[in-house]
Every structure is written in structure tokens, then in C-alpha cells.
Amino acid sequence: MSRPDDQAFLGNVHEGELALKEDHSLPRGIVLCSMIAFSVIAIGRTTEAAERTTAETRGSARPDGVRLTTTWPTPIIRQGETIVNTIDVYNAVAGHKIRIQNSNHGASYFTTSFSAAVQAAVSAIPGLSQTPINTQQMEITLTAGTYKIDIDQTVTMQGIPGNIDDAPWAPGTQLQTDWILASAPSNGAPVENGFAVDSKWITYTNQAASPGANNQGASSDASQGPVPEEKRESAVSDARWSLLRSAPSIGTGGVVTFEIHKTNYALTSPTTLHIAVDSASTATDADFTQGLDASVSAALNRNVTYDTHTGTLTFSEKAVFPFVFSMTAASVSSNKDYVLAISNSHVGAIDVARAGVRLGTLSIPPTKPLLGLNEASGEFGVGSHNFKYTYPGKDRLAWAAAQGFGIIRVPFIFQNVQASSSAPLNEAAMRPLDSVMNECAIQRLVCLLDLHNYGSYFSDASAASQGLPGTVGVSNARLANFWAQIASRYKDNPSVWFDLMNEPNKQSALEWVKTSNAIAAAIRATGATNKIVFQGTAWDGAWTWSRSGNAMHILKAYDPRNNFAFEAHQYLDGDGSGTSPNCVLGSGAERLDQFTTWLQKNGLHGILGEVGWAANDACTVEARALLDDWRSAAASATAGGYIGLTYWAAGPWWPNDYMYLAEPRPFPTGADPAQLETLKKYLPTRK
Structure with a gap:
């Protein structure tokens, strides 16, 4: 969420799925269309569409x-x-x-x-x-x-x-x-x-091109000058490799699927990649009905060969990705981790080198359910602290703890703390955030440090542009390095949990989990043990968790330390965007079902990072139903479920009449709004 006066500056500022209407669903301009005779060329946003979207964000039907x-x-x-x-x-x-x-x-x-x-x-x-x-x-x-x-x-x-x-x-x-x-x-x-x-x-890639032409990014007409990033074809160096696995844990007789993905470049000649059991693995091939070599060999086809002596896979230019192979666990009597690694890519670079599966039961550190607030204002603009954006002060954190809250979510954006994708963190810009993290530890509050950038990051070549990590010109490695710098800074503060990205929405769940795994690996390489919180794509909606692809692909998220959770968001208005004062009948009792079932089925921990509703009787009824569902599905030592919820929103720069505001105004002496009164009834006991 963002202040209304900063919406034009930030672009995608609405949570849930409203931004789908604001950005993706707009017609791409003046179109000529016919089901029979015409194709369509997209060239821009029309004034009519922009006016319609503006009306919709105000709650028009x-x-x-x-x-x-x-x-x-x-x-x-x-x-x-x-x-x-x-x-x-x-x-x-x-x-x-x-x-x-x-x-x-x-x-x-x-x-x-x-x-x-x-x-x-x-x-x-x-x-x-x-x-x-x-x-x-x-x-x-x-x-x-x-x-x-x-x-x-x-x-x-x-x-x-x-x-x-x-x-x-x-x-x-x-x-x-x-x-x-x-x-x-x-x-x-x-x-x-x-x-x-x-x-x-x-x-x-034009297949009629001359053999041996390996500069796939070159224009056929040199007089046209440099090819814009969005226009050029990918080059050999753009190829990116990732290793994923299908499930975090399996028991006796369980099957795990490993997937080798290649993106951003179409092979023009055979290429090789090495695969092996990683040194971090505590399980061996003997723990499966057939080992790595036999499993890979069983999946080969005429376009993929494998040398069992060297662990080298060779992919022809006609190979189809992902290359997939499965392994079945033999008798599992104790918890072990089986970890594979890919290396020595002949073309491009490796984004996600390792993937591991637990043989037995996941041992995620237990956490009692925590209830709290989004202390939002750090994402309101790009510029100077306390001018374009701000963070909660010590008074707000002390107030939150005094209410009985155990967790807060603090949004920030990369543009305010880093000059470009290759730059170190800006020390002056980080100090206000340091103060918040330190005060969270003092107040015994968990702080979800939320990168609130909707799935985007700096382009590699220029800080003036942004794009989707993992695509040509926007590397996963650089976003991962950004988080590694954050992790190095806060790894000694266990109160800080790393909330990797707010509401990715323009990439598929499969592409986003690759980015997430690259970030998680970089965080763990620093020695940080803080909890990592993965989000899904498609605005991270709990009610769309299955059909968005998150249920299948975000399950492939991999944290080598097994100290992680998954985050979803859920609003109760008609389109789930969190922009209307009207709540849909039955939404509170139904909209968490997909995400809750997924957590419980897979024994995973979940956080509702954003929920919100307006202060009216109908919304209060739905809110209580949602909170009842959240509380009844709390995680335990033996079952997956929820470990946290942060309401949207509180924070110093919200106007007094913001319909979802859950803090007193004037702060902190004013009367509690209805949302705050409702939340307090569900506070777990803090020790």
C-alpha cells in the first residue's frame, strides 16, 4: 500500500490483485481486432483505460x-x-x-x-x-x-x-x-x-543463420546501432541454469523429482553441465531405491546423454528443458538431507546450483503464532529518509509491544538503500533501518524485513531502469547479492526475519521460485541463520494459491538450513485488492482455504503478511471468521500451519481517514479503531 499522493510516483502501489487491473489488464493501446481477419499490435495505455482504472481504485463498481x-x-x-x-x-x-x-x-x-x-x-x-x-x-x-x-x-x-x-x-x-x-x-x-x-x-534465433554464428545478440543491420534490451535476442552469456526439486521432504517410498532448467538462451550447439551429490549431503545414493547415476540414466533421451564416470550431462541444441529425473526413497529411519549440485556450465551461468530434500521429517524451528501489524511508510517514495519515506520510531515499536503484539512487518525498497545493482548498501540510508531492527530486539518483537518492490530489481546495466530478476539484463545473482549484504548486516539479530519480496506479480511462480532460491542460497552463504520468508507470485494471494501455480512451484523453494516460512496475503473485498470498504459475504471463512490446506498437507509454516478490512459491521464479521481460521490452523511441533499474521496497516504517514488504519489517531492517545479492537481479541500470550 502507498499514500494516495505518491501513487503516480510508485506505479504498482496497490496490494492484492488491484494492480492487475491497474497495469496488466489495461489494453495495450489502440487496437484493430477481429476474430477472423485482424491481428492486434499493442502500443500503449489509452486515456479511457486509465480513467476507468482510476475510477475502479476509488471503489466504483x-x-x-x-x-x-x-x-x-x-x-x-x-x-x-x-x-x-x-x-x-x-x-x-x-x-x-x-x-x-x-x-x-x-x-x-x-x-x-x-x-x-x-x-x-x-x-x-x-x-x-x-x-x-x-x-x-x-x-x-x-x-x-x-x-x-x-x-x-x-x-x-x-x-x-x-x-x-x-x-x-x-x-x-x-x-x-x-x-x-x-x-x-x-x-x-x-x-x-x-x-x-x-x-x-x-x-x-533464426535457424537459417550461418553455422558458427555465436553472437546471438547482434543486429542484422549494424547501421541501426545498439539493440535495446527488450528488442534484442539473447546471447550465449545470458543463459541461466537452475536446479530445483519437487518437494521439501519425503518418507519411505516417497518420490522426489529433480529438475534442471535453462532460460534466456536457445542452444545452437551441444553444451555440458556437471551434476553430483553435494558435500553438504548427509544422505547418500544408498538411501534410494536407485542412485543418482541410474536415475539420471533412466530419464535420458536422444537429445541428452550422460557420462556416469564424470557426472557430465550433454544437451544437444534440440534438448527440451527442464530435464527431469525422479528418485524414490528406500527405508527412512532417521532424518537426513540429500543435496545435489550442478556446476561447470559450458554456456551462461548457474543461478541456482543446489537443491536438497529431507528424507524424513522437516525440522523447522518451532515458533508460537505471533500477531502484529504492518508498520508501513518505508515504501512510500524514493528519495530522502523522512522526506519521501520513513520508518516506525521507537515510540511506535514500544506501543506495538505494549498492545501485546509479537511481530511487525517493516517495508523498505531497494532504491532507497542502494545506488545500483553493483553498488554496496548506502550506509547513511541504512542507519535508520538499523535503528528499527535494534529496537525490535529490545522490544522482543519479530521484525519481518519486507523488500516491498513487487518482484522487480535494478537492471544490470543501469540504475535508471528496472526489470524482472532472472530475465535478460536483470540478473538473479545481483538481487541475491543485495540480500546477502542485508543478511550480513543483521545476521546477529535473530529478531529479524528476511521477507524476500512483496507481491511478485509479473513473473510465473516457476521463475519466481528460481529467484527466491538464488536469494536464499546467498543469504545462507553469509552464515546468517535468520528465518527466510518466501512469497508466491500473482500478488501472493492466499485464495489463488493453487490456480496461480504457487502450490506447485513455490513448494520447490529451498533453504539449506530449513529455517523458513511461506507468506500469503488476503483481503476481504470483492477482488481481494484491499481497496474497498465492502467485504464479500463468506470471504473470511473461505479465502484462506487453499493456502491453509497446502501448509498442512506439506507440514510447512505460514504467515499472513497482509490482511485488512474496513471498520463496519459486515467486515468485522468476516474478519473474525478469518482470524478464527488463522488461529485454529496454528502450526505445532508435529503439524504445519500458521506462525504469524501482520495486519495492513499502521504507520506514521497514513492519513487519519485511511479506511484500513489500525492505530489510534492522534497517536497514541486516541481511541482504538474497530480493527485494532478486533485484533486484540486474538492476541496470543507473550512470554
């Missing part, structure tokens, strides 16, 4: 019907990247129908067929059904209610001919792909104007 939105921030998609197109359904009538189509040249170059992608999205929501119209067009019959249908598609570059270029005016070679949403001819649901089309360009 959105029209019933459906809209098409996307999580992808640029016109370009590269090999191995995943785009999520969302059909945003609002107040649907059961039985109404829509049609979704994927067309143009690029539509054929995804790893799964469009029909399979739609089928997977539809099957995630009870009551929906689909009927194929043809291979690239599906009709979906809606169920009643408000929900989102997320269609995930990953680009493959295999078999793309080199003689098609849908954007000849731009450097490189591009294929256009369009997604078009329409009402069905019979019993059709209304499609919101301006939200019916999304277009992207798949950029790929």
Missing part, C-alpha cells in the same frame, strides 16, 4: 462479465519463458459461455497445446467445463461467481523455421501470437470493452 489480462510486462517472450493469460470473471451467471482463442504464427510454439493449457486452467476451478471449437479455440462454460481462470503457456524454440518474421521493422526475428476473448454465439457472457485481446512477439 466494475461491470459484470469477463476480461482478459496478462502477467507479462513486455511485448517480447523468449524461449523457456512462461506467460499467464488470465480470464478475470466477475459476477458470472452459471451456464454463460465464452470463447478464448490463441492465433497467429507464434501460437504453435508452446510446450503444450492450447487446448491442454485451457483444460488445465479449467480443471483447477470446480464447476467449469470446456468444449473445443478447433485446436486453437475453446469454449468455456462458466460457473456462478467471481474468480480467475489462469492459462499458463511456456514457449519452446524447438523447430521454429527461420523464414518467418512478423516484425521485420525490429532487430532479430519475431513471431506474433494473439489471445482473443469473445462471448460465445449462444448464451454468451459479456466481455468488457478494452479487455478482449493480448498480443506478444516470440523472439527466436
Whole structure:
């Protein structure tokens, strides 16, 4: 959240899923579209759309019907990247129908067929059904209610001919792909104007290029000068490798899947990578029904070979990633960790070198549930402390402790403490944050140190631009190094928990977990033992935890010390954005279900990093239901569940009339607002 007068400066300032409407769902400009004859070119945000979005953020009613939105921030998609197109359904009538189509040249170059992608999205929501119209067009019959249908598609570059270029005016070679949403001819649901089309360009290596040409980033026309980052094709040095595993722990007979991922570069010749059991592993191959060599060998195909003597994998230029192999645990009688490592990449660099699985039971340090507040104001702007942003003072931390709260969440942003991605932390800018962290220890408050940047970071080449870590020109390694500097600074203060990123939303869950694991490894390399808190993507919503892909992919988060938790956010208004004073009937009792079930099923610890509601009777009823669910699902020594909750929001720079404010005004002598009174009824006992 941000002060209203700073919203234009910060851009994506709204929590939950409102920013989806503010950014991703806006039509990309003036479009010419037809289901039959025209493709769509996206060129900018229209005034009409901006005015509509402004009205929506003030709480204006959105029209019933459906809209098409996307999580992808640029016109370009590269090999191995995943785009999520969302059909945003609002107040649907059961039985109404829509049609979704994927067309143009690029539509054929995804790893799964469009029909399979739609089928997977539809099957995630009870009551929906689909009927194929043809291979690239599906009709979906809606169920009643408000929900989102997320269609995930990953680009493959295999078999793309080199003689098609849908954007000849731009450097490189591009294929256009369009997604078009329409009402069905019979019993059709209304499609919101301006939200019916999304277009992207798949950029790929021209297979007709001369053999041996290895500067894939070069323009075919040198007179055009340097190629902008978003326009150029990736180079050999852009390749990034990651090793992931499917689950944090398995027992006797349990199966873990290891995945080797490559992104940002399409291979033009065979390349090699080494894999081995890491020296940190306390388990061995003997703890599985078949060891590493046999498991890898069983997964080979004609495009991947393996030398069991050296542990070297060789991938041909036609290899499809991820390369996946599985291992089955034999008899598990005690807790051990089996850790694999990849090294010696022939091209590019390794972002995530290690992945480990616990054979037995996770031994996450026990923590009693803590209730508290977001002390927000550190994310309000970029500039000087106490001018563009501020942090809670000692008086606020002492007040929070006196209320009985045991945890606070303190947002900050990287632009205020670092000049560029290669720079050290700014000592003068860090000192006010140091004071907050030290006072948390004095007051016996856990401090969730929250990097509040919505999944973005500095570009490698320039501090004037930002992008998604893990993409070309924005390295995971540099964001990981930023967190390593933070960890080195606070590793002797166990009150500080590292909340890696607030609400990533433009990258897929799979890409975000790679970034998260790179950060976690860098933090642990400093010797820091502080708890690491992982977030999901898609605005980190608890109520969308499954269909966003978080349930599958964020489970792959890996902390070598096993001192970690997962964070989700949940608001109770219509779209879950935390921007309306109206709460949906039943939302308090239902919206945590997906995240809670996931924690309990996998024996994991969770934190509700943001929850909020307005001060009215209807919202208070829903808030109590949510807090009841949170309290009843508390983690224990033997069961997964919740260890924390921080309400949004408190903080020194909120206006007195902010509808979700949970602190007295004047501070601290004013009357408790209704939200604060409700929270106090759920305070655990502090010792």
C-alpha cells in the first residue's frame, strides 16, 4: 500500500490483485481486432483505460462479465519463458459461455497445446467445463461467481523455421501470437470493452543463420546501432541454469523429482553441465531405491546423454528443458538431507546450483503464532529518509509491544538503500533501518524485513531502469547479492526475519521460485541463520494459491538450513485488492482455504503478511471468521500451519481517514479503531 499522493510516483502501489487491473489488464493501446481477419499490435495505455482504472481504485463498481489480462510486462517472450493469460470473471451467471482463442504464427510454439493449457486452467476451478471449437479455440462454460481462470503457456524454440518474421521493422526475428476473448454465439457472457485481446512477439534465433554464428545478440543491420534490451535476442552469456526439486521432504517410498532448467538462451550447439551429490549431503545414493547415476540414466533421451564416470550431462541444441529425473526413497529411519549440485556450465551461468530434500521429517524451528501489524511508510517514495519515506520510531515499536503484539512487518525498497545493482548498501540510508531492527530486539518483537518492490530489481546495466530478476539484463545473482549484504548486516539479530519480496506479480511462480532460491542460497552463504520468508507470485494471494501455480512451484523453494516460512496475503473485498470498504459475504471463512490446506498437507509454516478490512459491521464479521481460521490452523511441533499474521496497516504517514488504519489517531492517545479492537481479541500470550 502507498499514500494516495505518491501513487503516480510508485506505479504498482496497490496490494492484492488491484494492480492487475491497474497495469496488466489495461489494453495495450489502440487496437484493430477481429476474430477472423485482424491481428492486434499493442502500443500503449489509452486515456479511457486509465480513467476507468482510476475510477475502479476509488471503489466504483466494475461491470459484470469477463476480461482478459496478462502477467507479462513486455511485448517480447523468449524461449523457456512462461506467460499467464488470465480470464478475470466477475459476477458470472452459471451456464454463460465464452470463447478464448490463441492465433497467429507464434501460437504453435508452446510446450503444450492450447487446448491442454485451457483444460488445465479449467480443471483447477470446480464447476467449469470446456468444449473445443478447433485446436486453437475453446469454449468455456462458466460457473456462478467471481474468480480467475489462469492459462499458463511456456514457449519452446524447438523447430521454429527461420523464414518467418512478423516484425521485420525490429532487430532479430519475431513471431506474433494473439489471445482473443469473445462471448460465445449462444448464451454468451459479456466481455468488457478494452479487455478482449493480448498480443506478444516470440523472439527466436533464426535457424537459417550461418553455422558458427555465436553472437546471438547482434543486429542484422549494424547501421541501426545498439539493440535495446527488450528488442534484442539473447546471447550465449545470458543463459541461466537452475536446479530445483519437487518437494521439501519425503518418507519411505516417497518420490522426489529433480529438475534442471535453462532460460534466456536457445542452444545452437551441444553444451555440458556437471551434476553430483553435494558435500553438504548427509544422505547418500544408498538411501534410494536407485542412485543418482541410474536415475539420471533412466530419464535420458536422444537429445541428452550422460557420462556416469564424470557426472557430465550433454544437451544437444534440440534438448527440451527442464530435464527431469525422479528418485524414490528406500527405508527412512532417521532424518537426513540429500543435496545435489550442478556446476561447470559450458554456456551462461548457474543461478541456482543446489537443491536438497529431507528424507524424513522437516525440522523447522518451532515458533508460537505471533500477531502484529504492518508498520508501513518505508515504501512510500524514493528519495530522502523522512522526506519521501520513513520508518516506525521507537515510540511506535514500544506501543506495538505494549498492545501485546509479537511481530511487525517493516517495508523498505531497494532504491532507497542502494545506488545500483553493483553498488554496496548506502550506509547513511541504512542507519535508520538499523535503528528499527535494534529496537525490535529490545522490544522482543519479530521484525519481518519486507523488500516491498513487487518482484522487480535494478537492471544490470543501469540504475535508471528496472526489470524482472532472472530475465535478460536483470540478473538473479545481483538481487541475491543485495540480500546477502542485508543478511550480513543483521545476521546477529535473530529478531529479524528476511521477507524476500512483496507481491511478485509479473513473473510465473516457476521463475519466481528460481529467484527466491538464488536469494536464499546467498543469504545462507553469509552464515546468517535468520528465518527466510518466501512469497508466491500473482500478488501472493492466499485464495489463488493453487490456480496461480504457487502450490506447485513455490513448494520447490529451498533453504539449506530449513529455517523458513511461506507468506500469503488476503483481503476481504470483492477482488481481494484491499481497496474497498465492502467485504464479500463468506470471504473470511473461505479465502484462506487453499493456502491453509497446502501448509498442512506439506507440514510447512505460514504467515499472513497482509490482511485488512474496513471498520463496519459486515467486515468485522468476516474478519473474525478469518482470524478464527488463522488461529485454529496454528502450526505445532508435529503439524504445519500458521506462525504469524501482520495486519495492513499502521504507520506514521497514513492519513487519519485511511479506511484500513489500525492505530489510534492522534497517536497514541486516541481511541482504538474497530480493527485494532478486533485484533486484540486474538492476541496470543507473550512470554
